[in-house]
Amino acid sequence: MNKMRRVAIVGVGMSKFGELWDKSFREIIAEAGLMALEDANMESKDIQALYGATMASGKLIGQEHIAPLIADQMGFKNIPATRVENACASGGTALREAYLAVASGAFDIVAVGGVEKMTDVSTSSATTALGGAGDQEWELFQGATFPALYALMARRHMHEFGTTEEQLAMVAVKNHENAYKNKFAQFHNLITIDDVLNSKLVADPLKLLDCSPITDGAAVAILAPLEIAKKYNDAPVEIVASAQASDRVALHDRETLTSLKATQIAAKEAYKQAKLEPKDIQVCEVHDCFTIAEILAIEDLGFFKKGEGGKATEEGQTKIGGKVAINTSGGLKGCGHPVGATGIKQAVEITWQLRGEAEGRNTNAEIGMTHNVGGSGATAVVHIFKRV
């Protein structure tokens, strides 16, 4: 790390997240890319390398080899273009690869784009495609689904710590409150705890409103060395930590169901790099693919003691204005979860937060964090950002 240069985000952009019937994979990534280039005051020719994140373009639109496709759609000519795939952590992992590419000195200006087009296939096919994040032979073959895997975690968390279904519901309620203020979010409806509790059971105890939706969307970030960042943007945001860890793919192979070890390891490494502690983080985008995932995340990232995530949520400590604002974008639940884009969108949201540009939901934070998870926890990527 000593030999690495300091890196900043100098431009961000994203498409609206939702069911974008009129727009194709290519159009949404181009839209996000254009916004990022404008934000960075750059031309396409300034970009030297591209990292593209998509989890399942093969199954969803029959297209592999998407990195050069993305590069071309954004007007980048002949630059190195690489696809990064780590299931739902594809975006966060791609961000890390982009960070390392600049930090190492290999490149100066790198773009990272995450995109997922999920509505060109049936809901059933999209769900099957997402299933690829789990263990095919030993989980999916047996009839496991992603809601089921997270439900297994939820039941254990309730058994070990007394977390309640109401506390899980409060995560969804809060994230819809935040999404309501985010013009890019998929959902702009406020929901109540009862709405969540009365929604259809998907995998007991998780209900429809405990689950993040199927979404189309794209997000792009442009990275540059900190020392030249102000050339492109008055308010660059420094990436002060980038960490990643893996764990066994099958949930049943983990040491415990009530923590994601990969999150804990990545978070520890990130705090070490940034020389910070959990209490220093003021705003954080966590991976709430299901409500229980946010509870686990806020514990594993160190904001609250293990087992107290439910209580903390109930007490409003994760709201805007609380101890640490979690998922101001609306999270995966409220903003939507176009799989490959999510990890980058999280960085976009934190960038806006640190710049004071998150209309209607600003936290005036100086230090923010993103947390992106793959599958049921086999990958976790944590980044820490600081206003420059």
Added chain:
Amino acid sequence: MESDGIALKWRRIPNRYRLVGSHCENCGADFFPPRKICPNCGRKTKMVEKTFSGYGKIYSFTVVRTPPEEHKENAPYVLAIVQLDEGPKLTAQIIKSNNKEIKIGSRVKLAFRRITEDGKEGLIHYGYKFQIID
């Protein structure tokens, strides 16, 4: 007519029918399903075949109500993480059981059932599910 994915599933028959796993003689750890490299021992791995007894207990469970297509006919079904008596955990359905309450800690025993079918003319894939025992 040539079918897809036959060998992929055929290889797993002894594991799925009889719970054949592996055991590392170097460190004594048991694994289901079997694996080549022991995570504790790396290159010092001494892996041999081991068949599990089929007894265990429920570590966690849920009820799947929105299954993937190939499991639809069975829905809703209980999906559980079962901890085998010997230690390893696996994911499996719990067979429908009249009036037997399913709890974390319930004792279970191996059963043999249809898991999926490759359509009307395709292969039937059999394997393990578990039943609650008193």
Added chain:
Amino acid sequence: MASIVGYGFYIPKLRIKIEEIARVWGEDPEQIKDSLGVEEKSVPEIDEDAATMAVEAARNAINFSEVDPKKIGAIFVGSESHPYAVKPTASIVAEAVGAVPNSTAVDMEFACKAGTTAIQACMAMVDSGMIEYGLAIGSDVAQSKPGDALDYTSGAGACAFIIGKEGIADIKATASYTTDTPDFWRKQGASFPSHGGRFTGEPAYFKHIVGASQIIFQKTKLQPKDFDFAVFHQPNAKFPARVAKILGFSEEQINQSLVVKKIGNTYSASSMLGLASVLEIAEPNQRIFVTSFGSGAGSDSFVIETNERIKTKKRGMLKKMLEEKEYVDYAIYLKNKRVLKSE
């Protein structure tokens, strides 16, 4: 001399009552129960079939007998509802119990007597020294056309016998009676079987059971009074009672075997389950008469004598399996038997 070294069975937990079937077809349940002597029948879960039940029965037989599966040299599965027309149930069972790869295996079909013929095949292989142990299984999700008379009795179940030497009951004699008699059949590709109504009685069931039984009586010089128990194929509770009377057996002798009253006709498993029911409570040195019947048509007859070793085994699982039950309605029944299709 070939001997029953162990037995095992499997009956699914679900049941459907005669009343429920009669309700759907607008018939009088009391009249039906009266004429068939059956109250309810067993129904499989949708993820069960003749192969899964055969495996469970085989596993139970292996646990009962404590035989090393690797010593089972032959596996026969008799059924009229094999999951595949081409691909044997027997190899699935062999793999599932670990009797692989050094064994022979084959599927059998002779309507309801395929399982007892499997026993004969195992006997011959054991007696000749070709194998140490043989596994004979009868397993069926009994098929019937919805609304047909058979709809009231077609049950589901499996029974497995391990044949070897020096077991708990010795098979002293066997004989069979076979003719080409088309009383009940199902063509390749047909969804449901067809049958000859009253033709299934005298020219089929009774003629063949009496035929095979008489060969045994001649061969062994034994008479009905020499037996403690008698077991006949049970399409309902009335036919076995009638054939018992014709042959000279009493109601008391056949009573223990009549599992049909509670689970219906399990086709290939029927006579075998009747025999298993007797073995569950038999004392040492008791003599059991068994004659099966398979449409098409034929009967296998056996004389079986228990010995002291029967007392050393842990018995009683059948009673438990018969008592653990849950009722379903006609729609679930059809769905589980894969009659209700969605494609």
